[in-house]
Amino acid sequence: MPRPLRVAIVGAGPAGIYAADALLKSDVAAEPGVSIDIFERMPAPFGLIRYGVAPDHPRIKGIITALHQVLDKPQVRLFGNVDYGTDVHLDDLRAFYDGVIFSTGAMADRELRIPGVELNGSFGAADFASWYDGHPDVPRTWPLEAEKVAVLGVGNVALDVSRILAKTADELLPTEIPPNVFEGLKANKAVEIHVFGRRGPAQAKFSPMELRELDHSPNIEVIVNPEDIDYDAGSIDQRRSNKQVDMVAKTLENWAIRDTGDRPHKLFLHFFESPVEILGEDGKVVGLRTERTELDGTGNVKGTGEFTDWDVNAVYRAVGYLSDKLPKLPWDIDSGTVPDAGGRVLQESGEHLDSTYVTGWIRRGPVGLIGHTKGDANETVANLLEDFAGGRLQTPATPEPEAVESFLAEREVRFTTWEGWYKLDAAEKALGEPQGRARVKIVEREDMLRESGA
Template sequence: MPRPLRVAIVGAGPAGIYAADALLKSEAANDPGVSIDLFERMPAPFGLIRYGVAPDHPRIKGIITALHQVLDKPQIRLFGNVDYPSDITLDDLRAFYDAVIFSTGADADRDLNIPGVDLDGSYGAADFVSWYDGHPDVPRTWPLEAEKVAVLGVGNVALDVARILAKTADELLPTEIPPNVYDGLKANKALEIHVFGRRGPAQAKFSPMELRELDHSPSIEVIVNPEDIDYDRGSIEARRSNKQVDMVAKTLENWAIRDVGDRPHKLFLHFFESPAEIVGEDGKVAGLRTERTELDGTGNVKGTGEFTTWDVQAVYRAVGYLSEELPKLPWDAASGTVPDEGGRVMEGGEHLASTYVTGWIRRGPIGLIGHTKGDANETVANLLEDHREGRLRTPEAPGEDAVVEFLQDKGVAYTTWDGWYRLDAAERARGEAEGRERVKIVEREEMLRASGVEA
């Protein structure tokens, strides 16, 4: 009797779940069907949505509702708290599955090669995001002693970091932030936040809605220098060809011409300032040195040789995320991705049989969450073509019980989809006691207990 196509997906964030959804919607799901196991190193699923989206963005977190519906399907199983490769290796996965899709995302900070980057008070944005999102594997406290702070980068992560630093803790209390994050933000001394972009308003990578949200807080005064509103031919063309670019530019223009109000926390958006050095004193951040830039006609910029030193005591580097190298897979260190063709992992010009990638580990950390759907569809389409053409490896133990016995024999304390329901209920119960929708559980051991698993 024909058995279902067995697929393992490593990473249960949006990219992995979209891949599972694409498999379930394919013709292969009909007869004899597909059987999908998602492996996630965290005890809870949803990846970036749970640990990378700011807590005051419930609209984005609402994507979990759609992902939840996919994971509810009976053809899918979740194995949480399972780490690749320490708990399960590529060889192990090949023994149990016809194909393996890696969708491990990107959660480290990309390097910024300027002097002073290693000073005390110089932080990666990804680390700060993990802290305020209650990631179990980061410290429970965060140093928030600086009154003047610089944020380097003009993407949505930079906006999130700046907004969280500028808001009061009580503004964020209605969200799901855990007690340690509330206590840390309550002690935050930041009064001035300076966001720096190397290029101009038309090159900023903000989403229009996220940018406008900065101005919604009663405690944040957003300030833009009129001298930073400048466009060249390339910038004008970018505005004409992209509605979002034009909306961002118009918002910044409106802020540049208005009077400065009296909200207590000042958030400055600076353009045409390229970070040149993080200035130190006694091993700590004491300032930021930038070079003024100017447009070159194409939308790019060149340095002017004019430098400014800004009085700040902390610097957050939001210059992009970076994926971690995956053992046993080829790796492109320059892009921080696994080499692929259409989602097929490529090594030495050949497809690494039965092995696929999707999401940020495939194309780098660019685009919005929904953009990973297209990646997933392409990867799954090529996987299914390889299945039809007989190019997939034959697993030694394709039965659904085999991987369960394997993990149990290794003593891996794995969580399940039913366990997520229990964890979800526990977090909602904590929130209800405080008049909130949810209070996130942070400690890994506590997450496991709430999921019905003893570590």
């Protein structure tokens, strides 16, 4: 009887779990069967949903429920706290599996090349999100001394950062934030947040629902300058062709014409302001300089030569995520992705790197919502299965499932399992129960390993 197809997936975020789901739903799952091992650098699964989505977004975190169902399947094993490139390498994986799918996502901040980014008080949004989401590998404190803060970018990450800075700690206490984050936010002095986009309302990358949620807080007054509501022919075409763009524009228009209320924290959404320099004094942020832009007829903008200096003492750069380069894989330094064709990893020669695949943000860059990742995974898995049917996958030397556990034991890797996640999950829920909270996130890696029974 033929053995099951053995596949390793590196990265237990949505992209990796969607790839596992696609394998489980394929014809191969029935005969000869599939056996899937997911390797994750963190002790817990779920990737950016656990460590990138703001804690006051339980609706998005609810996606974990669907991902749970995949990891519950008997054909799937989780190996957490296993770092690719340190604990396990590509040649190791090839010894155990027919195919390897990389789905490591993107957790770092994309570079913004303007003067002053190195100043004290200039922060990456991804780093801030890692702090407020209780990532085990970041500092436990965050400097929140600035009363006036700038956020650069007009995407959902910029909204998350702005909302966390503008809300009170008590507003966020019912969420899963750990005690160190609550204490940090209690000391937050920010009362004025300025969000900057270099183009107009029709080019903003906000999701309509996430944008409207800004206005739900009793402590946040959202303010839009009527002069920033402007459209050219390209912008009007965008509104007509995309319902979400039109909804965002209408929300911003409504905010621009209303009277300013008396909520204590002011959140300004600025458009047509392109950041050109973070201003410093004695090594610290003391302001932000922007150039006014104007539409050019196509939906793009050009500079006007008119500059404004904004009085802020901290700047958060929410200009996109960036993936980490993966050892032994080819790399496109400009896009920060692994070169591929349909999910097949491509070498510099243009040939497919045998039995090696990518999906998610490491493949196409950090664009699109979580749901877009599913179609990406389906394409990658379809091509892996095509290669399997065509006999183009390498045959592993030791395909037996128990060989992987023995290998990790020999390397003295303290790995967590799916059963261990249930233990950690129960421990976090138990911490939240006395306070009437769904959970309190455990932060320290050693504590996570202990609770998981690693």
